[in-house]
Each structure stands twice: as C-alpha cells, then as structure tokens.
Amino acid sequence: MAQNLSGYHRALDLFEGLVAGVSPDGWDAPSPCAGWTALDVAGHVTGGQHLVQALATGEPLPDVGRDPARFVPDDVLMSWRAARKECAAALTPDALRTPIPFGALGHLPLADYLEAYILEPLVHSWDLAQATHQPSHLDPDLVHHAFATAQVVSAPLRAKGLLAPP
Template sequence: MAHDLSGYHRALDLFEGLVAGVPGDGWDAPSPCEGWSARDVAGHVTAGQCLIRALAAGEPERDVGRDPARFVPGDVLMSWRTTRKECAAALTPDALRRPIPFGGLGELPLGDCLGAYILEPLVHAWDLARATGQPSRLDPDLVHHAFATAQVVAAPLRASGRLAAPLAAPRGADEQTRLLAFLGRSTA
C-alpha cells in the first residue's frame, strides 16, 4: 500500500522555513511552550525526526523527551536539515509498513502514523514563529487535518501532563485559532 506523505512533508517544509528565518540571536527567545526557548522548540521537532527514524529502522526508541536543545547543537538549521534527511532516507516502503505502537489505538503502520504526525511540526511551527517574530499563519489544509488528529490524541496527552488544558476560542474564530486554543495556546 502506498502512503501519501504529502501533508507530512508540507508540515516539515513549513517548519524548516521558519527555522531558516530565525536570526542568529533569536534562538534564546522564549516560546509559547512554557519553559522552552526557540532552540528547545526546534530541538523537540528535530528529536521527533530522530524518533521516526528509529521507528522506521525497527530500533529501540531514543530518549527524545528530555533536554530538546541537545538535538540542535550549534547551527540549528544544519542540525535540522541533517536529521530530516537521515529520517527521510529511513522511510522506505518496508519501513512505512512497519507496525508501531500508537497510543491507545494499538499498532498502526508507520506510514499511517506519519499522517497524524502533521500536528506536531505544524503546531510547533506556530510556536517557533511566535517566539521569533515571524508570520504565524499556517496552511489551512494542514490545520484542518491537524485539528482532527488533535481531537483524537489530546485526552491521553493531557492526562500525562504533556498538553495544556484547552482555552476558550473567541466567538467566530477561524480554524487555526480554534486549534491553537484547543491545544492550550493563546493567540492574543
């Protein structure tokens, strides 16, 4: 079965464009993620690529949950691009068919999980944009897809303390604003 990874790649492209737009002195800026700098956000998404690469190869999962900045030492853009390239090379047809654990849903093929993974780089693209003063308008199609995913995965993430409580979105808010509020992010 062929997997359509176009949304996944578009979300990574969006994130990479924002990483490329961060000025050299912008990496210490605080992000909307409590306690995280812009570098931590970039490191977290880069760590996600390391995790996907490990899953694709059938290797033990790496500890990507602590000290996210360690995944982007020195030149953040170069670290991101190198890790992204290594991850992409690992996404062979066999790897995309490999069953991996997917929360309370049991096991799913990695390729199917990457469709849901759009949420991660997309929302952190917004975090990075806000932290570094870049435009924070997201791709509406990706937002729509990510919002559907968020509604499925939010409860266990909140229960484990990895996702903030939802905020009330302003009346008449667009879908991006509603998604961000659902994820506990204020656009004000």
C-alpha cells in the first residue's frame, strides 16, 4: 500500500495556486470542459475533496459532475481551502487503509486510490489555467504519473460517456 501522498498533495497545491490566481471577473470564462466555466471546474475539483472525504468516512458520495459550482457558493478560494482542510482531516491512517471500489480493478486501499486520483486535480489545473489565461506549469513527474493512470482508466470512462475522445 502507498504510504507517501506527496504527489497527491503537490497536485492539490498546483490547483490551489491557480484558484488563487483567478481574477474576480474570471470565473465566468469558458473552460476546455464542454459546457463548463472556470467556476464549474473549480467547483468540480472542490467537490472532489468532498468525494475523497466521503470515501474516507463512509458517507454517501456526492455527484461532483452535476452542478459543480454548488461546491464553491461564495468565495471560491475559501470554499476550496475549507474542503481541502476537511478532507485532509479525514485521511487518517485507518481511512487510508480502507478498501474502496476502483472499477474493474476491484477494491484498492484509499491511499492507493489517491495516487491514481492525482490525474483529476492535475488535468483540471490545466483546464483552469487555460480558462483563466494563467500559465500552466505542470510538474513533469505528476504528468508522467497521471498519464500512466489515464492509460488504465480512460477506456471505461469513455465507455460511460464521462471522457471525450483522445
């Protein structure tokens, strides 16, 4: 089982830096995610912190794809930071050992899932950077790791209509 979540935290740090760099009038900008604004992207990734927290605590999983802006109702950066802090508090050693479903791969300990989850905040960091005209300085090690994860998860996500063609 993975013991080091540094990649996960670096991906979250990258996303947070981009959220902090969005101008107040930048949240309505269209993103590369069809039909989503920069605010929707921020809400989706913030909702992802609620999802990870739910996996850690056994609570019902939120639908982070439906109306994602609801996860960032007022101050986007403060909403993000609060969700991240609450999620981090839920990632206890016991929670990180908890087996969670991971599609065709069966069940994985939450810590291993979080290694694969790097893909989510990393891809949406790029989306947010593009939408808000910020430089996207993606960590090459995280990109390499995320690309490997994408090779495993992309076909099932495309089959469900959750991912566009390559």
